[in-house]
Amino acid sequence: MKILYITNNLNGKDGWSRYSRDLAQEMDSMGNNILYLVNKKSDFKNMV
Numbered sequence: 001m002k003i004l005y006i007t008n009n010l011n012g013k014d015g016w017s018r019y020s021r022d023l024a025q026e027m028d029s030m031g032n033n034i035l036y037l038v039n040k041k042s043d044f045k046n047m048v
Contacts, residue, residue: 002033009040
């Protein structure tokens with residue numbers, strides 16, 4: 001399944017970014033194709 005996450009950032013420093021990051025990682029581990037659309041660049045390691 002292809003999934004698009006639209007969020008401000010994925011840095012994990014606040015609740016929404018941490019939730020978005022953790023949810024996307026879990027969906028990715030289940031074999032889904034994940035795409036992130038973010039407003040701010042972060043150092044999240046799994047971003048492509």
